[in-house]
Amino acid sequence: MGDKKSIWNFDMLFRPRSVAVIGASKKELTIGYRIIRNLVEMRFCGRIYPVNSRASILQDLLVYQSILDIPYDVDLAHIVVKSGHVPKVLSECAEKGVKVCIINTAGFKETGPEGAKLEEEIVKIAHKTGIRILGPNCQGIINTDPEVNAYCNFTFTRQKPGCISIFTQSGGVGEVINNRLCELGEGLRIYASSGNSCDIQCHEILKYWGDDPGTRVIICHIENIEDPEVFKKVAGKVSKKKPVLGMLSGRTRAGERAIASHTGSIIKNSLHNKTVVEDSGILLFNSLEEICQTARAFAHLPLPEGKNAGIITNTGGSGIIAADELIERGCRVPKLAEQTQKALRKGLYTEAIVSNPVDMLATAGPEHIEKTLSVLINDPEIDSILLNFITPFFVDCEAVALKIRDISLSSDKPVICVVMTDKNLWEPTLRVFSQAGIPTYDLPEIGAKVLASMTQYRGLVEK
């Protein structure tokens, strides 16, 4: 078995050249229909083989009665048939030489002792034949690499290609994360939901993404860690290469209890899981919103070299909110050096405040922002910049945005842009950022949290 496994490669799961869907359906509101529709609509680069004992043509594709009838090689097979039929179908897949099955079907360990027995049965088949399983009770995968375009998944969310990869056990949580990133205009690299995780484990996928040149940031929502020692070893290596942002469910008794009936996992010790994840160098979050917002910054901005943040603002109040939040999360907001203050005084209004936060005042225009940003970026004592910009009606905000764009894109220090505005009235201003791939944040405390996480990661990598 070991041999069979060793020739297996995660490309079969994430870059399949052909996909069979066993349990393909003509009914639009079924998973067996939706997966094929997604593969077709998103222009999957490989071949698609629907399998169903009855239908003969489905979404313009020839349907095979059995996986064994397909006269071509099949890398990956979706299994969507009823749970009782899964062992037989899985064995046929192994016989056909399929390398990996995504078992979307539910009704296994999560439902009680009988389902657990069924799950043991399929794990045995996998071990005996070397076929690998993602699932059961899972959503599937997505790979947006234009050379692959694999939407092996029944989602409706349409991600554009990006550099964030996402692992979740729960397909529902995965859907929520994908949807939120989409809403934020952010792209996806690879997504995987492993459901009950009876065979393929989180750490194996992390390892693959660690080596994937297209993945810059990893989001990882974990309900249970099967083998903490292996996880720590693998995740520890990956998190040195690229940031891994994690969220751990089942932190409380009610949470643990719910996980047992969700994916059938028994959490042995949730506190221990927390330690394992933290020891792996994974940045821990308790909020899906914060994990998404932070991933965007890691995806597009350079890392800060140290803890010293410079805050620029055009309204005092939001600068103060940012300062409090940054400091409470371990950053420093040092007074600026006399030389820096001098340089700022030359370029700003006399009433402007040139300590840290630098308050340029609401009337500050493009030339003031340009001056302030440049001076802080060139200050060797400042490692990162949090820029709070509220769009005043008496300022040419689009011109301000263009200055920020040009300077921050050529900066080797991260510039976190908080743009507080009416999104409808100032759409052209916001478009300057989105078109340049610069993430913007709506509120000062969110920008500050994001910058603090980047600073924390820099500290972890240096250890």
Next chain:
Amino acid sequence: MGDKKSIWNFDMLFRPRSVAVIGASKKELTIGYRIIRNLVEMRFCGRIYPVNSRASILQDLLVYQSILDIPYDVDLAHIVVKSGHVPKVLSECAEKGVKVCIINTAGFKETGPEGAKLEEEIVKIAHKTGIRILGPNCQGIINTDPEVNAYCNFTFTRQKPGCISIFTQSGGVGEVINNRLCELGEGLRIYASSGNSCDIQCHEILKYWGDDPGTRVIICHIENIEDPEVFKKVAGKVSKKKPVLGMLSGRTRAGERAIASHTGSIIKNSLHNKTVVEDSGILLFNSLEEICQTARAFAHLPLPEGKNAGIITNTGGSGIIAADELIERGCRVPKLAEQTQKALRKGLYTEAIVSNPVDMLATAGPEHIEKTLSVLINDPEIDSILLNFITPFFVDCEAVALKIRDISLSSDKPVICVVMTDKNLWEPTLRVFSQAGIPTYDLPEIGAKVLASMTQYRGLVEK
């Protein structure tokens, strides 16, 4: 002076029958233009008197050369002239019999010793004449009461009438809160920004809003508390009547330093401020986002009677996230009574999980939601409900929304609705909630935080 003050009434500030704008301007991008434009556009119910030594007609209104030339009573005057002219203009206002001035002009205590002297001068005039001052260095007020429609403010944000009132010192922070609530479809009752707060203090406004029947929830962003004892006494009474959600800036050294140059306030002891605010029964937040989200729930939902939350979900993972968050914030997620479980088992799929969280499964339709919600609302051991609904493509989500709407509107327990969806694809489903005035939340942890705050407030009121 005390006498003069005592006949003064905050209706003059928040329900003025006439407003003068001293420093009115024809230039569109000035505050002196914008305030008049807002009053006109938002159909201020009183009279508007522009004052400017030059212009004679402005936005179709007759311009007076001096406040003293206006032949009618003036309740409220905006002062937008340069800071050096403010004392003279303020004295004229007092002479004219104006009751309160909003001094938008900056350049006072926040700029250093000279500005501080100027501020002392205007405070002296106020004390001598009995005229009251909001500001200086402030944004102004808004009262959306259709009988008033006072947009004494240079904002661009257009709030619809609602029941949340907002106090901030910083106009910038006020703008951000107003804008975010607008974006969430939420209405405003009254808004006030007091800037340097040289005369009118936060606690006076809180007291007024405590008695305002149109205000159901108060948001309060505080940078400094001038008189902690008075604040505690007043705010303590108001917070028993209606929830006051507070955020305190200047929690750190850098924050304190920045406040000194923002509104000129010297924070004597930020830790002490925190205690004062907490002792007042104000719910404390560190996030503008959370304060806005929580205010929406208080504005529309009944309070929970106790700590026991029932979680309903159609995807396991999000239910677990909610459970963890609720428990970590002091709520309970108890196992459901045998009788309740029995009732649920009758109405749900056999694979559904009827402990707490109740996982109805993704295929659950309107009849399952109806059953589950009704059973939990009727369970005397459950005080509140957190409903997680992800919109599956194979479910009639609009019908589900209609059921949730009908049941939750007639419930005396709060039902917090988390609706996870693609906002464009499921717009009709979301519209069911928004048209009924039911707030929805995008993510389970946000809904859970909101419910935990409501539960905490219930505990504070009972004390």
